[in-house]
Amino acid sequence: KQEVTQIPAALSVPEGENLVLNCSFTDSAIYNLQWFRQDPGKGLTSLLLIQSSQREQTSGRLNASLDKSSGRSTLYIAASQPGDSATYLCAHIGSNYKLTFGKGTLLTVNP
Amino acid sequence: EAGVTQSPTHLIKTRGQQATLRCSPISGHTSVYWYQQALGLGLQFLLWYDEGEERNRGNFPPRFSGRQFPNYSSELNVNALELEDSALYLCASSSRRYQETQYFGPGTRLLVL
Numbered sequence: 001k002q003e004v005t006q007i008p009a010a011l012s013v014p015e016g017e018n019l020v021l022n023c024s025f026t027d028s029a030i031y032n033l034q035w036f037r038q039d040p041g042k043g044l045t046s047l048l049l050i051q052s053s054q055r056e057q058t059s060g061r062l063n064a065s066l067d068k069s070s071g072r073s074t075l076y077i078a079a080s081q082p083g084d085s086a087t088y089l090c091a092h093i094g095s096n097y098k099l100t101f102g103k104g105t106l107l108t109v110n111p
Numbered sequence: 112e113a114g115v116t117q118s119p120t121h122l123i124k125t126r127g128q129q130a131t132l133r134c135s136p137i138s139g140h141t142s143v144y145w146y147q148q149a150l151g152l153g154l155q156f157l158l159w160y161d162e163g164e165e166r167n168r169g170n171f172p173p174r175f176s177g178r179q180f181p182n183y184s185s186e187l188n189v190n191a192l193e194l195e196d197s198a199l200y201l202c203a204s205s206s207r208r209y210q211e212t213q214y215f216g217p218g219t220r221l222l223v224l
Contacts, residue, residue: 034212034213036215041199041220042217042218043201043215043216043217043218044201044203044215045215046212046213046215049212089154091154098144098156098159098167098169099144099146099154099156099203099213100156101146101153101154101155102153103153104153
């Protein structure tokens with residue numbers, strides 16, 4: 001069974017701090033890995049997509065890395081802001097051609 | 112460019128009834144995916160339609176079904192509703208079968224009483 005695990009489940013930080021969210025997966029044959037943001041009761045917003053041939057992607061204050069050999073991805077958020085508060089989900093498309101999601105990390109950035 | 116749209120935004124049904132959820136993909140996208148986000152269970156893959164055909168199905172009973180129309184919009188039907196079907200149902204679309212980003216709609220929140 002393919003699994004995606006996200007650690008920590010919840011994280012609370014003061015504004016301005018740099019932080020790292022972790023994601024691990026068991027399927028070594030992934031095609032890509034995505035990081036999403038979900039605000040309460042809302043749909044998903046794609047943040048970054050890393051193709052299996054890539055090591056990292058950057059967008060503004062966000063940087064995501066992918067290490068297929070160890071089955072890990074990290075999302076780095078620089079200079080966190082209260083508006084970054086949300087649930088962050090990682091997901092991969094693997095050999096079964098469907099997105100498999102982790103349960104997410106609930107991030108709270110305190111002013 | 113309009114994003115993925117879903118209707119209705121909220122739906123309240125009683126046990127045993129049927130629910131129909133609708134999704135319109137981004138213009139030019141041919142694949143539509145359905146996901147269920149139930150409380151405490153996380154997002155789970157339901158169905159994938161591409162070019163009008165069902166391509167993949169998650170671990171859900173047959174009372175979850177759907178279809179994709181010639182204009183690539185899609186319907187998700189849930190028959191014989193059970194209380195545990197209460198969830199946020201998300202639709203996503205993509206322009207290629209699996210390597211492109213899936214763009215998600217705002218979801219339909221289904222409540223089964």
